[in-house]
Amino acid sequence: MKKLFSLLVILTVMVGLFGCSMDEGASTSTGTKKDDGELKVGLSMNTLNNPFFVAVKEGAEAQAKEKEVNLVVTDAQNDPGKQLADVENLLQQNIDILIIDPADSDAIAQGVKKANDAKIPVFTIDRQSNGGEVITHIGFDALKSGNIAGNFLKDALSGKGKIVEIQGIIGTNVGQQRSEGFNQIMDETEGFEVVARQSANFDRGEAMKVMEDILQSQPEIDGVYAANDEMALGALAAIEAAGRLDEIVLIGCDAVDPALDAIRNGKMEATIAEPPFFLGKEAIDTALKISKDESVEKEVILDSTLVTPENIEQVKTK
Structure with missing residues (x-):
């Protein structure tokens, strides 16, 4: 009986040591790949x-x-x-x-x-x-993107007109810098007047509501820059519903498929490809x-x- 008890004790100690050895090996593993290579x-x-x-x-x-x-x-x-x-x-x-x-x-x-x-x-x-x-x-480059949008409207409108900017999420660097880049061009173009500037948080539904309100308060709008295509498509829905599609030049950003289709169909003038x-x-x-x-x-x-x-x-x- 004593021999059996001693054998059990020895086996228990061996298992414990083996387990400790396994734990130690796991904790000292280095590198970023798993041991299985995945x-x-x-x-x-x-x-x-x-x-x-x-x-x-x-x-x-x-x-x-x-x-x-x-x-x-x-x-x-x-x-x-x-x-x-x-x-x-x-x-x-x-x-x-x-x-x-x-x-x-x-x-x-x-x-x-x-x-x-x-x-x-x-x-x-x-x-x-x-x-x-x-x-x-x-x-x-969000600043560059904003510059591209501003320069496009500058060329399309010959540097003159009333402009609307629909901003993205201002709590993000992209939202801030796309707006900053765009307004660099607005500020240096004497013939431009930004008649409305409002955030729609990169959201299509919110942009449609924002644009509806702006259209009601601004009888004259020549160009619209929406800081992403989702907002551009929301703005487009509002512009089209108001029957003012032919009088407003619209540019978005991102080159998502629905925006590309809108350009092909002549409802939107441009976007900026950031694939x-x-x-x-x-x-x-x-x-x-x-x-x-x-x-x-x-x-x-x-x-x-x-x-x-x-x-x-x-x-x-x-």
Whole structure:
């Protein structure tokens, strides 16, 4: 009996030592790739209720499938509080790298810092974070985009006219800088008068209501700049319903498919191609570089292109 008891004790100690050895090996593992070679990437999207961001996700998913990356996507529904909870949830899922498209540039800083504390490499796409340490930011030049829109209206209207600006989410760097770039051109063009400037938070329905109100208060409008295509399409619905389609030049931004169709149909004059599908693909490629300890630029700026009826079939968006 004593021999049996001694044998049980020895076996218990051996199992305990083996378990400790396994735990120690797991805790000292280094690098960003899992031992099985699969890279697990978390992608925190600010919203998926917008064709632009849906296309970002689709680009990321397509590239992840091709490169055999395990991609986990969350949707913050434009709620900074929910996005912070999404980030916390992703960090608990044993991801290797975190990609964030912020709902709010200030609010997401806390989420970036949580990733920093967890030693998870993190970077942003499209919109930047106003805090925390990110490895890189991938996006478009929002100032340049605003300049392109302003210059288009300047050329289309020969530098004279009453202008409406429908702004995006001012709590994001993209919303701020697209407006700033646009107003640089407005301020330097003596013949332009901005008769209305209002945010519609990058939302189509909100933009339609904003434009309806502006149309009622402004009997003369020559040009409209909406800081994204969703808002441009909302504004277009209001303009068309008011029977003023022929008197207003409209430009948006992002080159989403419904806006391109509106240009082909002669209802919208222009947009600015900032292809979201390519942004999603670039995000996955960057995550792979980081996982292999390859160097990446602190900021990667993708190209922006004016899209009009003259070049619409040549502009590649996917």
